Amino acid sequence: MAHEASYRIQDEPAPSGLGHLIVNPVFPLLSVMLAGAWLALPWFAFNSFALGSPTRRKELLLVVAAPLGMMALSFGLGLLYVLLDLPKGSLPYFQVLLVVWKLAVAYWLFDLQKRSFALHEYFGGPVRNGLPVMAAGFLLKGVVLKAFGGSGWWQMVAS
Amino acid sequence: MAQLQLAHGNNLGAMDMLRRALSEDPDDAKAHALLALVLLRQKRLHAAEHEVGLALALEADLPLAHTAAASVALAQRKFPRAEQHLSRLLELEPEEAGHLLLRAQLFELTGKRQQRHETLKQALALAPDDPHVLVALGEEALESGALRAAEQRAREALAADAQFLDGLVLMGQVHLRRGQLEEARDHAIWALRQNATDPGALRLLVNIQARRSWVLGLWWRWATWMETLGDGKGMLVLLGAYAGQRVATLAAKDLQMPGLATLISLIWIALVAYTWIGPSLFNRMLRRELQEVRLSERF
Numbered sequence: 001m002a003h004e005a006s007y008r009i010q011d012e013p014a015p016s017g018l019g020h021l022i023v024n025p026v027f028p029l030l031s032v033m034l035a036g037a038w039l040a041l042p043w044f045a046f047n048s049f050a051l052g053s054p055t056r057r058k059e060l061l062l063v064v065a066a067p068l069g070m071m072a073l074s075f076g077l078g079l080l081y082v083l084l085d086l087p088k089g090s091l092p093y094f095q096v097l098l099v100v101w102k103l104a105v106a107y108w109l110f111d112l113q114k115r116s117f118a119l120h121e122y123f124g125g126p127v128r129n130g131l132p133v134m135a136a137g138f139l140l141k142g143v144v145l146k147a148f149g150g151s152g153w154w155q156m157v158a159s
Numbered sequence: 160m161a162q163l164q165l166a167h168g169n170n171l172g173a174m175d176m177l178r179r180a181l182s183e184d185p186d187d188a189k190a191h192a193l194l195a196l197v198l199l200r201q202k203r204l205h206a207a208e209h210e211v212g213l214a215l216a217l218e219a220d221l222p223l224a225h226t227a228a229a230s231v232a233l234a235q236r237k238f239p240r241a242e243q244h245l246s247r248l249l250e251l252e253p254e255e256a257g258h259l260l261l262r263a264q265l266f267e268l269t270g271k272r273q274q275r276h277e278t279l280k281q282a283l284a285l286a287p288d289d290p291h292v293l294v295a296l297g298e299e300a301l302e303s304g305a306l307r308a309a310e311q312r313a314r315e316a317l318a319a320d321a322q323f324l325d326g327l328v329l330m331g332q333v334h335l336r337r338g339q340l341e342e343a344r345d346h347a348i349w350a351l352r353q354n355a356t357d358p359g360a361l362r363l364l365v366n367i368q369a370r371r372s373w374v375l376g377l378w379w380r381w382a383t384w385m386e387t388l389g390d391g392k393g394m395l396v397l398l399g400a401y402a403g404q405r406v407a408t409l410a411a412k413d414l415q416m417p418g419l420a421t422l423i424s425l426i427w428i429a430l431v432a433y434t435w436i437g438p439s440l441f442n443r444m445l446r447r448e449l450q451e452v453r454l455s456e457r458f
Contacts, residue, residue, distance in 0.1 A: 007181040009198065011206035089413060096405045100398050107394045115203075 012123075013116040014052035020126050022050045025113040027130025032106040035137030038144055038158040041066055043133070044109045053116040059109055066105040070157045073101055098156065161193050168354045173197050188218035195227040199234055207231045222251050229261050233268065241265050256286035260295055275299065290316035294325040301332055309333050324350045328359040335366060343367050361445075368444050375444065378437035 008014075025047060031040040045063045048056040077094040080086070121127060141159075148154040161180065164173035174197050180190040191214035198207035208231050214224035225248040232241035242265060248258045259282035266275035279299060282292045297312030310333045316326035331346030344367050350360035369376035385393040404427045411420035 007178045007185070009178075009194070009203075009206050010209040011203055092409050093406060096402055096409070099405070100402050103401065104394070104398055107398070111390050111394070 011054055011115065011119065013054065013120050016050055016052050018046070018050035019052075021046070021128055022117070022120060022125065023047060023128050023130035023133075025110050025117050027134050028113075029106050029110040031134050031137050032102060034134060035141050036145065036159045037066060037070075037102055038148075039133075039137040040106060043130075044106075044113065047117075048113060051113070051116045051120055053113060055112045055116070059112050062105055062109050062112075066102065067157050069101055069105070070098060073098055074156060095156075161190070165193065165197060168356060170197050170200050186217055188214045188221050189223055191217065192221060192224040192227045195224075195231060199227070199231055202234075204231060204235055208235070220247075220251060222248055222255075225251070226258070226261070229265075233261070233264060236268070238265060238269055254285060256282040256289050256292055259285070260291060263295060288319045290319045290323040290326055293319065294323070294329050297329045298332075301329070301336065306333055306336055322353055324353055324357050325359060327353075328357070328363050331360075331363045332366075335363065335370065340367055340370060365441070365445065368441075372444075375437070375441055378433065378441060381434070382437075 023043075025044070028040045028043040028047060031043060041063045045060055047053075048059040053059060077097065081090065081094070145155045145159055148158045161173045161176040164170075164176060174194065177190050177194045177197065180187055181194070184190070191210045195207045195210035195214065198204075198210060207227070211224060211228045211231050214221060215228060218224060225244045229241045229244035229248060232238070232244060245258065245262045245265060248255075249262070252258060259278050263275045263278040263282065266272070266278060276299065279292065279296050282289070283296065286292050293312045293316035297309045297316065300306075300308035300312060309329065313326050313330040313333060316323055317330065320326065327346050327350040331343045331350070334340075334343035334346065343363065347360050347364040347367065350357055351364070354360070365379060369379040385396070388396060404423060408420045408423045408427075411417070411423060
């Protein structure tokens with residue numbers, strides 16, 4: 001990220017000491033689908049710090065908002081299910097809403113981070129291959145989700 | 160020098176020079192305004208807006224700063240703000256045809272066709288031989304389907320400046336509309352020889368390829384539509400499509416129609432695969448076309 005001249009443009013990332021661990025944000029995005037939020041959200045947050053993303057405050061807020069939103073949505077939908085005495089067959093439809101929420105936050109994070117990443121890459125910054133971490137996350141998904149307890153509720157938030 | 164680099168489409172060279180200039184003098188309003196224009200070309204709109212703010216804070220009546228401010232606001236589709244800067248710009252330099260072209264662009268984006276036409280006529284009266292004005296009039300004619308008038312304007316623009324890229328692209332667009340794909344391609348390649356990164360010429364080339372192959376054409380139309388929606392709305396469309404597909408699959412299963420559920424899932428998978436592979440196919444095609452482009456000596 002070294003320029004001959006020192007004037008820094010507002011949207012240019014200022015990589016931290018973790019700059020050598022930066023990955024393309026497409027990997028955390030794919031991890032949401034293949035491994036789960038337990039891997040993707042911390043990874044987005046880490047990448048944001050490593051990149052020195054100018055929008056990292058917003059990104060961190062989203063990382064925090066994602067599980068909170070999942071909990072609120074699950075609670076709201078659960079309440080609706082009980083109050084309206086809906087049939088058990090309606091539950092998979094509710095799950096679609098939860099998945100859409102999770103994907104929406106992940107896309108939003110990806111969209112914010114891809115700008116900083118593009119500039120980082122453009123200036124020749126180092127980029128790690130995120131595929132091994134994503135593959136490991138995919139393989140460990142079952143074990144990790146089991147560790148979140150048997151109630152199913154925490155699993156849903158972490159998945 | 161930076162302005163010259165910018166005029167030649169060398170954004171990187173211009174940016175490097177502007178960085179140096181601003182490192183030496185951070186209060187150079189003109190350099191901030193020019194940097195905003197470079198950032199705008201790179202679609203770095205937030206940074207461009209920031210630079211415009213710095214330029215205007217340093218010199219509130221600098222026409223270049225208002226030009227940059229209006230251009231950035233137009234790109235952000237902040238039309239009232241764009242109008243505000245354009246009004247000030249025309250107060251400062253009422254005889255400048257370029258400012259009227261920007262205002263015509265604002266009218267185009269806000270769907271005010273008549274005002275756009277009148278503004279372009281005003282610009283023509285001020286600068287009858289300006290190729291930018293002639294091309295803007297040609298584009299207006301092209302949009303309304305007046306191909307002969309569009310061709311005439313393209314010819315006039317090219318008579319004023321034979322190497323004028325936008326004139327070449329306009330002529331190519333006219334050929335494309337007439338279904339003369341080879342002629343259209345020649346104009347795109349000709350324009351790309353002047354500037355291999357000219358967005359108008361690249362778009363023309365892509366449009367030609369999209370016309371040749373319906374598979375790629377479909378992807379191109381989809382990609383163009385998504386681009387016009389912007390990142391936020393585009394994301395909503397994708398998520399809506401996903402949710403729709405999931406709900407339809409579940410409903411088909413509930414209605415004891417497993418065949419339909421499988422069909423919906425298969426269509427979805429095909430769509431995902433197509434939009435995943437589409438960009439790579441398209442890039443490969445574009446690279447093959449661009450191999451024929453030779454850079455000009457000036458470049």
